[in-house]
Amino acid sequence: MPTQPIATLSERQTLSEQVYNDIKEAIIAGELIQGAKITEDELAKKYGISRGPLREALRRLESIRLLIKIPHAGMRVVTLTPEMIEEIYIVREALEGMSARLAAERMTDEEIEDLRNLLVRHSSNIDKSDGKQYFQREGDLDFHFRIAQASNNQWLMDLLSSELYQLLRMCRHRTSQAPARPTKALTEHKQIVEAIASRDAELAEMLMRRHISGAWKTVEILLKEELSEGALQNDTVTKQ
Amino acid sequence: MPTQPIATLSERQTLSEQVYNDIKEAIIAGELIQGAKITEDELAKKYGISRGPLREALRRLESIRLLIKIPHAGMRVVTLTPEMIEEIYIVREALEGMSARLAAERMTDEEIEDLRNLLVRHSSNIDKSDGKQYFQREGDLDFHFRIAQASNNQWLMDLLSSELYQLLRMCRHRTSQAPARPTKALTEHKQIVEAIASRDAELAEMLMRRHISGAWKTVEILLKEELSEGALQNDTVTKQ
């Protein structure tokens, strides 16, 4: 029984695309550790392809800032320093703020209803899940993604979904960080949806920006704690 | 006489990079016309390189949105529709607004002084130049670029300088459009610098956003005029 209809245009992914996705997930999940050197031959063998398509995949990963390249000297997995993470949150505030503004102007009533329902589900998840933060995180990104979609701005959407959200996912893996404020975040999400529902673009933007800069402040504190712990550990190591 | 010092690290560009820059400028200048199909073999011959490095260059051009690719079916030069141009200005408003905010917080006094001097030069250029819009345009981008730099946010800077400003340059070539409001723009630039100088981040952001959305409104009108002219021309052609 052929489950797939015959495609006029190849729905089969190109090797380069497959490997691009595989490596992307490997980086985000931390399997390829930060700062690690990438050697083309090694990776090509690992994925069983030649260097041509692999290089193309690597180039794409470079363009979404998951890899950093130095000509003739190779590529490394990006290292998410606290400074970089701050940069990410700053760009995010600008783009998602605008995204919320546009969503307030352009989102259909149906989409708004869907978004409300999504938040209801999140609400019940918070009560149930004892530590199942994974779903909370994905849910969080889902919320933001839907607003990006509603902005009806292709570039904005691409920027957010194919670059920024990937980096965010990586941050979350890195700091193994609990959002730590699920109920607060949920409340803020609800406020944002209501601003959108009442077509108040100004307010939607303001709330979204506050939401994100608030998230950054929480992350910043976590990073500082982590850093001082790290320093402590380093001390111990040095003293050995 | 060796004018170049001996380099430890190859300052010689890779073929891929050279061709990337060449094609980029060709697209922006309109030598490669919008919507035109790109065939790898043809371009490779034209630039005298093989398809390998050419493909890499094309991938990079795709990542900065100057080319659009459909797997197995080839690439085309991007077509700047009015909708796309609007998207560009919207993203620009968000990013440059944030950029101005950060600049107000982080720009050094020296940089501010330089920026003031730049505007003085622009001022005198406006008086002199009768229609030398080229320099005005480049000057305009220079102003915005310096603020992006002062944001001290690498990602923001990259996004603006290597993606957005290239698209803007292309828009300007496309619509052969006079900024049409050089003195007004200059006044706004001055206001922005003064907001930065007084370290008023809120105001700097607000003024920058107003400056850009104002620029969009002017462009929008120009595009509509162009469109109706185009429709008129089409009519004529159809009637022939």
Added chain:
DNA sequence: TAAAATTAGTTTGTTGACAATTTCTATCAA
């Protein structure tokens, strides 16, 4: 005659080999 199917031709995707550059290692001099 018009629509569908087949086939030829063009273009992209992939491969493995070769050239150029960098990095590492071992040697030598201070």
Added chain:
DNA sequence: TTGATAGAAATTGTCAACAAACTAATTTTA
């Protein structure tokens, strides 16, 4: 022991040929 230097190994950059996919033109069929 330290520093520089030269050669060897490893890695990236480039090339040209082959395979797979799409496009367009021709033929076949209703």
